[in-house]
Structures are given as structure tokens and as C-alpha cells.
Amino acid sequence: MRKLLSLTLLALAGSTAFAGGYRVSIQGQKQLAMGHTGVAVVNSAEVAFFNPAGMVYLDKKFNLSVGGNGLFANTKFQNSQYGWEAETKNVGTPFSIYATYKLNDWFTAGLAVYTPYGSAVEWDQDWQGSHLVNNIDLQAIFVQPSLSIRVGEHFSVGGGPILATGSVNFNRNVDRSTTNSQGERTDLTIESKGITAWGYTAGFMFNPTDKLRIGMNYRSEIMMEARDGDATFNDYPEFGTAPTTKFNADLPLPAELTVGLSYKFTDKFLMAFDYNRAMWSVYKNLDVDFTNPDLVDSHNPRNYKNSSTYRVGMQYAANNKFTFRAGWYFDESPVQDGYFAPETPRNDSMGYTGGLTYQVNSKLGIDVSFLYLHFDEVDNSYDYVSDGSSFEGTYKSVVFSPGIGITYGF
Amino acid sequence: MKNKFIYLAILAAGFASCEPEFENEVGANYTSGDADFTTYVAVGNSLTAGYMDGTVSRGGQAYSFPNLLAQRFALVGGGEFTQPSYADDVNNLGGLTLGGIQIGSTRLVIDYSQSRPENLVGTPTIEVSNLQATAYNNMGVPGAKSFHLVASGYGNLAGVALGQSNPYFVRHATTPSATVLGDAMSKNPTFFTNWIGANDVLSYATNGGAQSDGVTPAADHNTTGNMNPATYGGNDITNSTVFASVYSTIVNTLISGGAKGVVATVPSVTSIPYFTTVPYNALPAEATSSNATAIALYQFLAVATGGRISPLNTAAGTKNPVLIKDNDLTDISSTIQAYAAGSGNPLLMANAAALGAIYGQARHATSNDLVVLPASSIIGQPNASATAPFNINGVTWPLANKWVLTANEKTKVANATASYNAAIVSIANANDLAVADMNAIMNQLISGLRVEDGTIYTANYFSAATASTVLFSLDGVHPNPRGYAVIANEILKVINSHYNANLPIYTAANFPGINIVPTN
Structure with missing residues (x-):
């Protein structure tokens, strides 16, 4: 996982909102088990995601990898100064489908369908940070046709376009006190479905020796532009009429550069090292513009910074039937101090991964993986609430994710 | 088969330990200190x-x-x-x-x-x-x-x-x-x-x-x-x-x-x-400039009070202080009455005694006076116990003692x-x-x-x-x-x-x- 978090969301100001979300680095059972390395690993069709340039090195003519995970993300929040306690428990189901087909020795085509963004945060309605977020659900599915081309003996390139389809649903209270006559807090939901955008991925793989692979992959920024989304006020005070409006908002899914290598120490043992750089600094603000001119647009500073992830993974092929994998990574949060909003309550984390493949026969293998993501307890705040206040507390998150998949090839 | 159950149990325990826990729960350090809050x-x-x-x-x-x-x-x-x-x-x-x-x-x-x-x-x-x-x-x-x-x-x-x-x-x-x-x-x-x-x-x-x-x-x-x-x-x-x-x-x-x-x-x-809510100068010029009676009255009072009361400022955008009764002022009702009686103006002459009584301790409010909140609903309104045209609260009828905390x-x-x-x-x-x-x-x-x-x-x-x-x-x-x-x-x-x-x-x-x- 790369960042279970990272994208973000929004808080709205005045009376607005939009959402960000999570970068969920769970894009394949085999590679997740190896610390989600893979830019220089040729194991399975999962390489279509990690580095399409590697597809051409797959031995089999046809390769298919299908898998899914249960993603359990729990976060507790507290603030002793005010006696606050809150919790969010969320379950996500990232999945991936990868297929490659060797057209000839020089060309391999592939198709990747995966969910790099998703998951959700759902605090109790009207909790202490409800003026920032009650709940958010961001989903995105990427569809990526790719081509891998071998250029000489040791070098290949690969890439393809990405079609991203997403939706967002975000709810927060309009401020910290407004209620209707029953005392129910006034809140706003914004929702936009069927947002589509295009991006691309490209990379190369270089195999200077039989044992060493070096890879690089770049995935472009994709700007998700929500247009004319629905904005709905709930529990609006009786003395007024809830404004009708649509909203527009842009949410960047940042570019990501990965470099890495793998080295095959023996026929059975391989290690891989990846470095990711996510260009989060593009996410300066979350601005939600309401089409109703009477409403104040929502301006929410995010000021993310570019962040790095360091990954190491290993694979041991014990025998014809069993292959074992393990990995570790350090995932740096793009959220800066003072911008720690409860929509993305994630600080730096360390991921511990493991998994195995049981090869049923020469064509079919069953993959399982497990991820445990450790977060230190963190004291942080969001200091840019539109009413001038700050929202502060202690957060502690735990994320774990078991997954299962199959690999099929011939 | 038995082994599998053991593994499942270990797995379940592992999941349970995935519950986030704080080093110090929220109430861990709350204390009454030296106080006893029992009752x-x-x-x-x-x-x-x-x-x-x-x-x-x-x-x-x-x-x-x-x-x-x-x-x-x-x-x-x-x-x-x-x-x-x-x-x-x-x-x-x-x-x-x-x-x-x-x-x-x-x-x-x-x-x-x-x-x-x-x-x-x-x-x-x-x-x-x-x-x-x-x-x-x-x-x-x-x-x-x-x-x-x-x-x-x-x-x-x-x-x-x-x-x-x-x-x-x-x-x-x-x-x-x-x-x-x-x-x-x-x-x-x-x-x-x-x-x-x-x-x-x-x-x-x-x-x-x-x-x-x-x-x-x-x-x-x-x-x-x-x-x-x-x-x-x-x-x-x-x-x-x-x-x-x-x-x-x-x-x-x-x-x-x-x-x-x-x-x-x-x-x-x-x-x-x-x-602090009701300003001492609550009377907009727009409201008083059309009131010819008030303008004339203030001009008379400016003379009769020896300058204690000034003529209304009728320039657009300016505001006039409300007129108040200040019990700490020297009562000059007889002076005012005398001026009114000798003014040659029939209205003033007919009301000379009343004018003396009404304006004998009247002055403009200043920024040192505090007009109380309830006064906001009566300023500019006719006073039931007064007679027109000397009956507009704060304009031609000085605000009574209770409406103003004077300096x-x-x-x-x-x-x-x-x-x-x-x-x-x-x-x-x-x-x-x-x-x-x-x-x-x-x-x-x-x-x-x-x-x-x-x-x-x-x-x-x-x-x-x-x-x-x-x-x-x-x-x-x-x-x-x-x-x-x-x-x-x-x-x-x-x-x-x-x-x-x-x-x-x-x-x-x-x-x-x-x-x-x-x-x-």
C-alpha cells in the first residue's frame, strides 16, 4: 500500500464541500505481499500496473491475474482538552484485473483494471469534527490498455492511456452550531458520479544481466473534474429555504514516479527495491464552487507536499507448489502539520506485508496476501477552518488488509 | 484440520489487536486535584x-x-x-x-x-x-x-x-x-x-x-x-x-x-x-431633515438654552445625537419659558410653559452616555404621554432617565x-x-x-x-x-x-x- 491515504478531501468552508480520498496501494496480490514493489519485477500480469514495459518479458503467451482485498481502516480520535472521542471504522474492497497477451517476441498487449483510489471515512454524524467531515466516499476505477515493446535484448518500453472513472459523496455540517428547530445540525451533502478523466502511464525496463532488472515507471496526474454535481442541504433551519445549487470542483490524482530494481540472488530467491515519488504538491486547495451565486464558494487549503515511499520485498520459491513472499515499506504522508484534516487522518506509516502462492498446476495459482499498516499516534491539527478556528486532536490509525487472487496463464 | 483452527485463532487474535489504542485514553489524566466535587x-x-x-x-x-x-x-x-x-x-x-x-x-x-x-x-x-x-x-x-x-x-x-x-x-x-x-x-x-x-x-x-x-x-x-x-x-x-x-x-x-x-x-x-448596541447618535439626517418643526425647534432651543442644544445637522450622511433628559443638569426651564414667551412665534408662545418643562434639563447625548437596548424600539416614535409636535422620543421629546445611563x-x-x-x-x-x-x-x-x-x-x-x-x-x-x-x-x-x-x-x-x- 502506498498510501492509504493520501488524497484527501475537503472540507468546506462556509457552506461547502467536496471530497478527496485515498490512494490505496493494493494493486496485486503477489506484489503487495512483497511490500508492493514491482517496477522491476516480472512475476505475473500484475506488471501491467507496476511497469507495463515488463509485460513483454512474461514467459507465457497469456497471463491473467485477478484479485481483491478486504481493506479494514480504523482510526480513533481524541482530545483530552475537550474530552472528545470519536472513531471511524471503514471497509473497502480494492480489486484488480490484469491480463497480458504476447503478440510476438517483441510486442505484448495488456489490459489493467484497478482501483488506486477508494475507501471511505465515516465518523459519527455530528461528531466534534463534523464541520469538517461527517463522511466521505471516494471511488475511482482505472482502465488501462497497454503495450509493451522489446527494444533489443535487454531493454523494453511500455505504457498506455488510462481512463479514470470516479464518484464522490461527501457530507459535512455547514458550521459548528446551526440546527433546525428540532436541534438537528444542518449539513450539506455533495455528490458527483460518473466523473471521467484521462491520463497515461509509461516506463521502461532494463535487464543488464540475467539476475538484475532495473525499472522506471511514470503515471501522469489525472485531474478529476466534478461538474454540476448535486449539493443538498439537510435539516436546514425552518426560517430559511435551503438554497438549490450545483457544484463544481477539481480533485487532482497526482503524478507518480517509481524507480526500482530487483535482483535474483539464486533461482529461488529474489529481492526487489522500489522508490515512489508522488507529486502531491499539486494539491494546494480544494475549492468547491457553487453555481448558486448567493452561496459563498468553499476554499479549503490543503497544501500537500510531494512524498516518498521506500519499499523492499522478497520472494522465495520453496518448491514447485509454494512461493513465499514478504515485504516492508515506509510511506511518507503528504499532509503537512497544521493541515491534518479528519477526512484523511493519516500520518507516516510503515507497512508489513506477507503472502504466498499455491501453484495448483502449471496454469493456475492461488495467491494470498496480507498487509498490516502501522501508524504512530499523532497529535496534529487543521488550522484553516473557514470560521477561523482550528481542529486539533490525537489520531491513531490501524489498517490491515487480507487479500486473495488467482493467477492463470498458458 | 486441527492445525487450521489454530491458525484461524491466531489470525483472529491478530485482527483483534488491530484495534487502534492510545497510550493515554482521553480521560486518563482527569483529576479533581485539591478540590472535592462530591457536592x-x-x-x-x-x-x-x-x-x-x-x-x-x-x-x-x-x-x-x-x-x-x-x-x-x-x-x-x-x-x-x-x-x-x-x-x-x-x-x-x-x-x-x-x-x-x-x-x-x-x-x-x-x-x-x-x-x-x-x-x-x-x-x-x-x-x-x-x-x-x-x-x-x-x-x-x-x-x-x-x-x-x-x-x-x-x-x-x-x-x-x-x-x-x-x-x-x-x-x-x-x-x-x-x-x-x-x-x-x-x-x-x-x-x-x-x-x-x-x-x-x-x-x-x-x-x-x-x-x-x-x-x-x-x-x-x-x-x-x-x-x-x-x-x-x-x-x-x-x-x-x-x-x-x-x-x-x-x-x-x-x-x-x-x-x-x-x-x-x-x-x-x-x-x-x-x-453598547444603541448608538448615542441614532438619528440619521435623512430622518430629521424633512422635519421642519424639529429643525425650527432646535434652532429656537439653541438660542434659548444658550448653546446647550445645537441646531440639527441636516447634511446628508450625518447623524444627530438623541435628545435626552439629564437630571444632573441645571434646570433652565424658566429661561426657556421666557424665551418662548417672547419669541413672537405663536406655537412657541402658546406652549411656553410646556417647553420650559420639557427642555429644562435636556441635552444631546454624547459618546460618554450609554443608551440602553430597549430604547431602540422607542427612539423616533411618538411618546404617548406627550403632545405633538413635541412628542417624538429622542428628537423633540427628550429620552427619560431610564433610557440613558449618563456619563x-x-x-x-x-x-x-x-x-x-x-x-x-x-x-x-x-x-x-x-x-x-x-x-x-x-x-x-x-x-x-x-x-x-x-x-x-x-x-x-x-x-x-x-x-x-x-x-x-x-x-x-x-x-x-x-x-x-x-x-x-x-x-x-x-x-x-x-x-x-x-x-x-x-x-x-x-x-x-x-x-x-x-x-x-
């Missing part, structure tokens, strides 16, 4: 009772600062905290009735359709003669002055109609002769808050320094030297020596059982929107407030009690009080712009729920520091502000 008793006036929007209501009472404090005390051993019953306020209207006759107004709300504060329509169901005869932990009695807390008979039903007792205390006094302090002590407090004293000067101030007739000046007993509070008028300023003596008695009684506590100072009137009156209030607060602090220090300096906190509100979460609160009256930060209720004197939360926080912080306690504060921003209804 908390609050004594005071309306500010302690949870009075807001001009009344005590069932809903409003829940937000009294002692009730908010008690909920925090409960985290560290605080016991049950009871408040006088308002179960008979079935419709949450507030107000009061005595023998079925309404004697107190329902709570104020903003009527959105009219864009103004109004008393909620309806008949109060809080009956004074519905006697509870119970001592409560919250012994805040609206209207009480310092010496009332030790006055026997202050809770006697028979005295209400005569103005000798307090209808709120009558409802729960244990006997007709009980004292507020005595009933409070019957609870055997281990901890107390005492916020008494504001009414010793505030009833003078809110009445513009007038007696209940609205006209006759009320007495400042620091000037008269009258040391017997039994002879004081309702709106008089309590003598400071009397105050200090009574206050000392109250505190010594409260601590007689070993209780610790917090005392609070008396806020300055200049920090209360009741006195002189303001000084009396300020001096008394300072004396009281000096006594409060001194008595508290002598007994090692914590002091919540509400006067200092309210003064900070004038320029803006920045609280822990960064929110800046002010002492402004309600307006659309201040809706989410206003701390005062619509009566302009008492806090709203959000304001009481700010007060509770200040007291909690004082307790934390003075008694080495650690209690969580409240998020004032989450508390309700002003109640707005679509129509009334």
Missing part, C-alpha cells in the same frame, strides 16, 4: 440560574454554567447536581405567572418574518405559587443582590405582590422565612461557586439610573452613606462597605464546612451589549463595580479561594476574546453577521447557551490552575446561539 452548590443571581432571553425557561436552564460545570465535575467524583424544577414550563416559553396572572415575559426570540426580537407568543405556565420547598444544588436566584442571599423572607410567597420577595426564590425556598444561603448550606457543599453582586449595581445601570417609575433618579448609597439595605430602593446602588460585609458573610458561611470554591467578579456595564451615572456604576470587585478579590485571597475574573474576561470581549480553538468572540449583540459567534442572548445582558459555555470554560480553567485539577473544557462553538423562528 457542588452554586449561589448567585440570574447568571447562575441560567437566565437568558429575558427569563428562565426549561430549555435555557439546562445551559446554566453550574450545570455545565457539574457535568465536568462528574468525571472526577462529582455527585448529582439538581436545579430548581421548571417541569411546569411545558411549552418551554419561560415567563412567570402569579396566581395565574402573568408577571414575567416569555423568552425572546428573533422573529425572522419581522427581523426583530419578540417575546415568544404564548402564555407562561411557570406559576410562582407552585411551591417546591426544596433546596437545590443550583441556588442561583434571578434578581438577587448580595444582601438578598441572607435576607429572611426573600422566598415568602406573600411578599411577591408587594415587591418584598423574589418570585424565583419563592418557588423553591424550603420555608417562607428561609434564606438563599441557608438553603444552599443545607446541601453541605464540598465545593461552591459564588457569582453574586452584579445586581447590586446592574439594576441601577439597566434602568438608566432611574427608579422603577423610569423618571426619578435612583440612589447611589456610596454617596448617601445609607448602610441599611432594607431601606434600599430596587434600583439603588448598594453601598460598597455593605457589599463587602455581606460578601464576607456569604463566603465565610460557604467555607464553614470546609468547602473550596470559586468566586467571580462583577462585569462592567460597558462590556454588555445592553449598553455621571456611568461613573457611579464604574466606581461601585471597582469597589465590589476589589472586595471580592480581597475576600477570596484571604480565604485562598479561586477567582474567576469575569470582569476582565468580559472586557476582553469588547476587542475580541480568542479562545483555545482560535475562534474570536465579541460582546456584540445579535446580528446576521454575528449569528455564529454571538455570546449574549436577546436581552442583551445575559449570555446565551454559547456564552454560558464560555463562562463555564473560564471557571474550569480557574479551577484547573488554582486547585491543580484537570478537567476538560467545552467547545463553545457547538452550543446554540440565538433562537430564530420563521414567524411568531
